Amino acid sequence: LEKDEEADRKTKESHSGRLLGEPIVRYENVTKSFGDLEVIKGIDLTIHAGEKLALIGPSGSGKTTLGRMLMTLEEPTSGMITIDGEPLWHMNNRRGQLVRANEKHLHRMREKVGMVFQHFNLFPHLTVLRNVTLAPTTVLKMSKEEAHERAVTMLRKVGLESKLDVYPAQLSGGQKQRVAIARALVMQPKVLVFDEVTSALDPELVGEVLEVIKEIAQETDTAMMLITHEMDFAKDIADTVVFGAEGRIVEQGCPTELFDNPKSERLRSFLSRFL
Numbered sequence: 001l002e003k004d005e006e007a008d009r010k011t012k013e014s015h016s017g018r019l020l021g022e023p024i025v026r027y028e029n030v031t032k033s034f035g036d037l038e039v040i041k042g043i044d045l046t047i048h049a050g051e052k053l054a055l056i057g058p059s060g061s062g063k064t065t066l067g068r069m070l071m072t073l074e075e076p077t078s079g080m081i082t083i084d085g086e087p088l089w090h091m092n093n094r095r096g097q098l099v100r101a102n103e104k105h106l107h108r109m110r111e112k113v114g115m116v117f118q119h120f121n122l123f124p125h126l127t128v129l130r131n132v133t134l135a136p137t138t139v140l141k142m143s144k145e146e147a148h149e150r151a152v153t154m155l156r157k158v159g160l161e162s163k164l165d166v167y168p169a170q171l172s173g174g175q176k177q178r179v180a181i182a183r184a185l186v187m188q189p190k191v192l193v194f195d196e197v198t199s200a201l202d203p204e205l206v207g208e209v210l211e212v213i214k215e216i217a218q219e220t221d222t223a224m225m226l227i228t229h230e231m232d233f234a235k236d237i238a239d240t241v242v243f244g245a246e247g248r249i250v251e252q253g254c255p256t257e258l259f260d261n262p263k264s265e266r267l268r269s270f271l272s273r274f275l
């Protein structure tokens with residue numbers, strides 16, 4: 001019985017009815033300024049194990065910056081980000097005081113996060129397969145055989161098992177983006193950030209990439225943060241939708257709540273642009 005109670009505490013039913021695990025990512029009162037420009041103005045946000053969280057909002061509202069801070073590409077100006085309960089940008093020194101994280105700590109924490117960018121950032125001089133096996137062999141020190149096996153599995157998942165020996169230049173934009181997704185998945189991160197992964201694609205290639213993400217979202221327990229302008233996609237796959245504007249979270253809830261019954265004028269006016 002005690003075990004059941006503990007399990008209860010650890011899980012939370014998502015808005016969509018799926019059971020979510022314990023918190024994986026927490027932003028606590030996070031701010032970020034670039035010079036005098038404060039782009040994140042005190043954000044509290046939790047992503048649970050298994051949760052698919054869609055982040056929507058106008059351009060310039062700080063969505064990418066939130067993702068980049070998780071990926072350790074930007075340092076918060078104040079506040080705390082934790083992954084698996086462990087501070088990302090802070091660590092304990094020998095006296096047990098919380099101090100700024102060093103490179104070694106950041107490296108270790110970074111392995112818990114995968115990110116897929118708008119521009120695929122594939123290595124042009126490496127084959128598809130090598131693009132996917134590179135990080136597992138160099139960062140995770142995985143054997144070549146194991147990395148190969150895992151990479152092939154992931155490339156099969158994104159429908160590219162026939163392209164293993166091809167170079168990125170020979171692929172369509174949609175195929176490149178699917179390689180980038182396989183490359184992120186192969187690291188088995190705790191959380192995957194997708195940053196507008198379809199916005200640089202020709203319209204006819206958007207569908208295949210969204211479809212692959214949707215399949216992965218349904219079949220893996222990896223937490224996901226999906227920064228997107230594709231409202232139907234967000235509605236379809238998200239457990240939670242977060243609407244941000246000007247560096248703050250304006251509304252947060254289940255897709256039907258936010259899309260069908262927006263409470264704020266801001267969200268209503270934002271959504272009206274997609275009708």
Ligand code: ADP
Nearest residue numbers: 034037039057058059060061062063064065066
């Ligand atoms: P979104 O993803 O919602 O479009 P961003 O996080 O990309 O928003 O940007 C938020 C704001 O921060 C924008 O005004 C952008 O110009 C600014 N910004 C982002 N990165 C930098 C940077 N490295 N230096 C200066 N300003 C930046």
